[in-house]
Amino acid sequence: MMQINPDNWCLDFTPDDYKNILENCYDEVMVVNAKGVVVYVNEACERNYGLSPSEIIGRTVNDLGAQGYYRPVIAPLVFKEKKTVTLEQETNLGVKLVVTVKPIFDTKGNIKYIVANSRDISQIERLKHDLEKTKRMVQKFQTEVEELRKKQVVYESMFVNSKSMRQCLELAQKVAASDSTLLILGESGTGKNVMAKYVHKISGRPGPFLSINCAAIPAHLLESELFGYRRGAFTGANSDKVGLIELTNEGTIFLDEIAEIPITLQAKILEFIQEKQFMPIGGKVHKKINSRIIAATNRDLTQLVKKGEFREDLYYRLNVIELKIPPLRERQEDIHLFIKHFLDQFNKRYHKYCTFSNKCMDVLTKYHWPGNVRELEHLTERLVLTVQGEKINIDDLPGYVYQTYDQVLNKEFVSLDEVVEDLIQKLVIETYKQHKSSYKLAKALNITQPRAYRLICKYIVEAG
Incomplete structure (x- = not known):
């Protein structure tokens, strides 16, 4: 293995060689004397400040800083601390530099010169910015792809090939993310419950989905089941009961067979839909619930309204968005x-x-x-x-x-x-x-x- 003698390795270099080496450095090299005057700077300074070496040499670092060629001025800190300092600096041309300034001492321990090495990190900053932008775009695309994947999975589970059902699902997708009340119409057995679950799944709501068949709960029990009650509200109410509606906070409540709700209870349903609040039976304070309402029926609500069997105001409040599922x-x-x-x-x-x-x-x-x-x-x-x-x-x-x-x-x-x-x-x-x-x-x-x-x-x- 070849041995290198440290006493001889640089003997072939002349002062011009050293100067050429410094002039060809990509980084800016600046030498400042003890009075703060620039005594040398290589040609890299033109990229950073738009000044040639001859326009810089002989001027003080404080003067250059005061005229806005760079900020902050680092040399005074090095003279004060008498140690190497590295800081980020920005020039008048908008170039960002990482500047390392190192003191050189004489035999008495006083600073004779300081040498500043300035590296342009603007390109690195741009690359970093572009990388962050790319990361955000990738994250956005991943989110969109995941949403599309979720929709496609549920969409496929709906077994859709017909044009009429595709149009129905497209409308469901458009309104899924909103808080608007949705009324699903269709004959018995068409899949109104499945459609309601589909809307909830792609809505992004974090809460649960709860399906309530209004026709399956006896009329005299429906209010207590939906809204709950307080202890002592009636005979047998030995403890508080949380209603089904309260369980759907931040989620979706699906009121199937909405036409079967007694007209005496419809006013309370209307209040809940409009105000997003309700009062349990026997309660004294309203409860605020953020639930999305989806209702469904296979009956003609307009005819029920004409007969006085369904409240007109409730009908219009439910029918903000109407989704009609075609029969098979x-x-x-x-x-x-x-x-x-x-x-x-x-x-x-x-x-x-x-x-x-x-x-x-x-x-x-x-x-x-x-x-x-x-x-x-x-x-x-x-x-x-x-x-x-x-x-x-x-x-x-x-x-x-x-x-x-x-x-x-x-x-x-x-x-x-x-x-x-x-x-x-x-x-x-x-x-x-x-x-x-x-x-x-x-x-x-x-x-x-x-x-x-x-x-x-x-x-x-x-x-x-």
């Missing part, structure tokens, strides 16, 4: 998606490998589904459970499904409303014969008891 018969493009989903679901649950024949799929696609998606789900489960073998054929379908299909094919002039009406009538009559009560009819057809009662009156009492 109007979105046949979605039927095969639902069938595939329900087949996968029930095959997995019951350890089966059932599939529908092509002819069977054709019948199911053309069937009018008065019970909508819920009817399709229940029929698929029934067929997976009861069919022997793996292939589900036309003969395995309930008679009313194939008969309706056959009726549509063979009848030259057929009214869709007539077919649906006839099918509903047959379902109600046959089911009522078996169960003999509105409660059991509602449970069998998976509809609300008030609707079951109305169907009995229409098809059995009035017809009988």
